[in-house]
Amino acid sequence: MSDLLTNLYHFFEIVRYPAGSALCLAGAILCVIGTIGVMRFPDFYTRMHAASITDTSGATVILIGMALMAPSWIIVAKLGTIFWLLFLTSPAASHAVVNAAHTAGLQPLIGRLGKKPDDEEGAA
Amino acid sequence: MAYFLGLLFALVAFWIGMSGHFEPLLLGLGAVSLGLTMILAYRLDILDREGVPYVRLVGFAMYFPWLMKEIIKANWTVIRACLRAELDIAPTLVKLKTTCTSDLAKVTFANSITLTPGTVTIEIDGDKLLVHGLYEQDSQPEAFIEMDRRSARAIDGKGAAA
Numbered sequence: 001m002s003d004l005l006t007n008l009y010h011f012f013e014i015v016r017y018p019a020g021s022a023l024c025l026a027g028a029i030l031c032v033i034g035t036i037g038v039m040r041f042p043d044f045y046t047r048m049h050a051a052s053i054t055d056t057s058g059a060t061v062i063l064i065g066m067a068l069m070a071p072s073w074i075i076v077a078k079l080g081t082i083f084w085l086l087f088l089t090s091p092a093a094s095h096a097v098v099n100a101a102h103t104a105g106l107q108p109l110i111g112r113l114g115k116k117p118d119d120e121e122g123a124a
Numbered sequence: 125m126a127y128f129l130g131l132l133f134a135l136v137a138f139w140i141g142m143s144g145h146f147e148p149l150l151l152g153l154g155a156v157s158l159g160l161t162m163i164l165a166y167r168l169d170i171l172d173r174e175g176v177p178y179v180r181l182v183g184f185a186m187y188f189p190w191l192m193k194e195i196i197k198a199n200w201t202v203i204r205a206c207l208r209a210e211l212d213i214a215p216t217l218v219k220l221k222t223t224c225t226s227d228l229a230k231v232t233f234a235n236s237i238t239l240t241p242g243t244v245t246i247e248i249d250g251d252k253l254l255v256h257g258l259y260e261q262d263s264q265p266e267a268f269i270e271m272d273r274r275s276a277r278a279i280d281g282k283g284a285a286a
Binding site: 030033034036037040041042043045046048049050052053055056057072074077078081087088090091092094095098099102108109110111112113 | 212213
């Protein structure tokens, strides 16, 4: 049993740096996707949705990747604190910005946008 | 008293987690900062249900994995919307009514909606929420019933959700 545990530990030691790097890269790609969305979407409110990809999944995946590569448990605890802070503050910030826009009287675009509404309807 | 102990425990865990040192000097500095913080919190009169929400931590721990699952699903939808060659979105505004009674539960519900990509809470007024959604077909009021029920149960306790 302890043999198995040691083997598992060694396996983890080998695997954690590649896995952590891959997760960091994936998080960076998610952030880029969020940015592409911010560029492409037509108005303020829809851009907020694209930005929330960067907030939630991008930051979370990068933090998990860094936690895998962390040299000690104390770093993992700190990364957990950062995650918790982001988790609590990012919706508050988004809500503040959107609420400010709504209070200022910015009207959102409503209804289907796009050139071919019948294309790939079932996929969404 | 329970709030006092809860805040003390959370602050001790936070200090040790942030410093990681156990020398007498650093522990003493930690004790001084803790004492100051507790006195300030007591003077500001924020040792209550909202200031120290650790009592509902168990309920929230049950809610958290479900919320994570929802966030991942919604992320996938919005990533597809971002990368699709033809822009194909149907933004909409929805009005919701929540069953959450306490302010903390309402905040949890509204923040859950905002955290889920594709939906943003624009305004809360009493028990009515104004939500902006990226896809009309995904943002009907029925889609939020389960989230509302779960956040009400996580924060207000079992009796709150009918």
